[in-house]
Amino acid sequence: MNRQPANFRIPSPVAYPQRHDPTALFSVAEIRSIEEKAMADIPPGTLMQRAAKSAASLALALLSRVTDSPKVLLVAGPGNNGGDALVMAVLLADAGLHPTVMVCADPARQPADAQRALERAQAVGVRLIAPNPEAVRHPVDWDLVVDGLFGIGLARPISGDLRGLVEAINSLACPVLSLDVPSGLDADTGCVVGEDGIAVRATHTLTFIGNKPGLHTCDGRDHAGEVQVAPLDVAPELFVSARAWLGSVAQFAPSLRKRLHSSHKGSYGDVTVIGGAHGMVGAPVLSARAAAKTGAGRVFIGFVDEVLPYDPVQPELMCRPAADMDFSSGAVVIGPGLGNSDLARDILLKTLQADRPLVLDADALNLLALHEHLRQALAARSMPSLMTPHPLEAARLLKMNTADVQSSRLEAARRIALECNSAVILKGSGSIIARPDGNLIINATGNPALATAGSGDVLAGMCGALLAQSFPVWDAALAATWMHGRAADKLLEDGVGPIGVTAGELIPAARAVYNELTEQHAGRGPAL
Missing domain, CATH: 3.40.1190.20 (Ribokinase)
Structure with missing residues (x-):
């Protein structure tokens, strides 16, 4: 069906600003394609370093009103999202903070970039602890929790011990910063993954490369909080033409x-x-x-x-x-x-x-x-x-x-x-x-x-x-x-x-x- 109603003004979509526009929305498949092309021309780990740098800057801004030594917990999951959190912890340590990282992954099964991030965190003396919901709730009153548990690739509902971690994060009164997407949320649809699934309820989300539709519809607005986009200096010519935008x-x-x-x-x-x-x-x-x-x-x-x-x-x-x-x-x-x-x-x-x-x-x-x-x-x-x-x-x-x-x-x-x-x-x-x-x-x-x-x-x-x-x-x-x-x-x-x-x-x-x-x-x- 190719008819368009009269008075249905539709200039070429290409005329609308898209590249590095935070209102342009991209699917997970589109982001994956852009990321793959970007990584072909830069050294390994570059995008992870850029993501962590952007996240560390936002974390420091969120902690700017904390007068005592800020208490920061980073929850690092089993993929590159966890690697982002580990590199971020190193950068926060370089800035004079004393972050704690809860490592929720088998290091031997981590992607190469995430393994290197863990080794770097160990080398500079970042405090690493085992997964434990009670360590999220007590005994420390955290000033900020960083959710680096899962990124945009999650296909199964969060369950078992990790579900307990998410429940613990969601019980906190402090700001929660999710990296790329709140863990457990589908970045395409905005649904919590799984019929009986659970997702982090973030106060802030820093999403990487391009904005994602799932952060803004269905369950997304209840879980993503305030959304910011870090384009990670990806070259504009690598972006596809967007077909979805945030309203303005x-x-x-x-x-x-x-x-x-x-x-x-x-x-x-x-x-x-x-x-x-x-x-x-x-x-x-x-x-x-x-x-x-x-x-x-x-x-x-x-x-x-x-x-x-x-x-x-x-x-x-x-x-x-x-x-x-x-x-x-x-x-x-x-x-x-x-x-x-x-x-x-x-x-x-x-x-x-x-x-x-x-x-x-x-x-x-x-x-x-x-x-x-x-x-x-x-x-x-x-x-x-x-x-x-x-x-x-x-x-x-x-x-x-x-x-x-x-x-x-x-x-x-x-x-x-x-x-x-x-x-x-x-x-x-x-x-x-x-x-x-x-x-x-x-x-x-x-x-x-x-x-x-x-x-x-x-x-x-x-x-x-x-x-x-x-x-x-x-x-x-x-x-x-x-x-x-x-x-x-x-x-x-x-x-x-x-x-x-x-x-x-x-x-x-x-x-x-x-x-x-x-x-x-x-x-x-x-x-x-």
Whole structure:
């Protein structure tokens, strides 16, 4: 399927900054390839020395406020990640510290670079101890623990004695610095490795050569903490072209526009929200309120069941029967509280056939999963389409289970985008925004305050409002997701949440975020 929706602005991905850009995301296979090419032209151990130097510099910065002699524990595992930790310990000793290294490997089975690192640590008198969870917890109150247990190559869940070590690390109150990736976390998917697996919960992660998607989605944000990238002076020409990036304002800034004094409501488009089956009236109301507060000129609600006479909180919203709605202008949001009735299905088909930008959420996605003719109508559209599934809705669309979606979030979003010829926002921690050509963004804003009923309805309304204001569909998806998350962050900064935040509270916060962005960034930045 090679069609692209109109208004789906896609310049060449090569035009976007990638090399040594900390927002560019690379798979484990890509990192391995880059690393292999880099090592072919430099002496053995060079990359390990560079990684350790970068990690030691970060460790010293983290310890800068410790007034007494800092107490540092480095946990060194059985591969080159453990070698990084050993070389780092030598560098910390050279800086005047007295680090302790817990060696969790058989030296005879270590890679050559890691063996040399161990010999060097022994030669300079670094204190080496055997693996012991109690030595992690007691008797020393550590100022910093460095996780060099496993890197990006881990394929099996951490178990046995090493599981006890991770549990001990996770019980500490001090900063924890993970080297490359928190041990036990899949760098590609962001999942903890294994159904009953465990991973280090780091406060900081220093990842090497290039950034990794798994640090920013699924379980990644709970385990990686603050992420920094150390490119290790790898030559730019060795990097492959990235197909995934962390989200930023610069990516959608070209669509931000300050408002003219001579504008009017017609300048900012109409949004029609379709939903509101019996018992679910609140969903389209939330979407419509969000659309109004994020800039749509006029907002209509089409109810598939009982029609509200008006919204007493937002009386500017115009309430109509869904069957009577005209889809000849503006943007359409369909799905919040839509239900699965015959009328809902028929109206969904009507919106799919309309020559208008379309946002598909909630029950619209469930109906697409059930009815092949609706899915075919979506794939055949030439106007912009934007889908906003949560993992269960994505699983229904892909005929798989939710766990499978979560274990391959990037590929799941890419597949839906390709099969449905749409931009896709796969919601969750580190929401994935994908488009049919396979390029994607992982959103970096948001917090657990978004885990509340109705927050997805708010996001759908925001998407519709931006489409109505002539944002290209890709920019609308990026901007709405970024602002939605930033609204939750703003509430948290103001002392609201994350516990107990309701979806309605996100709406005025999103309005404030949109206005701030427009004042600061209107018309700036590269387009992806």
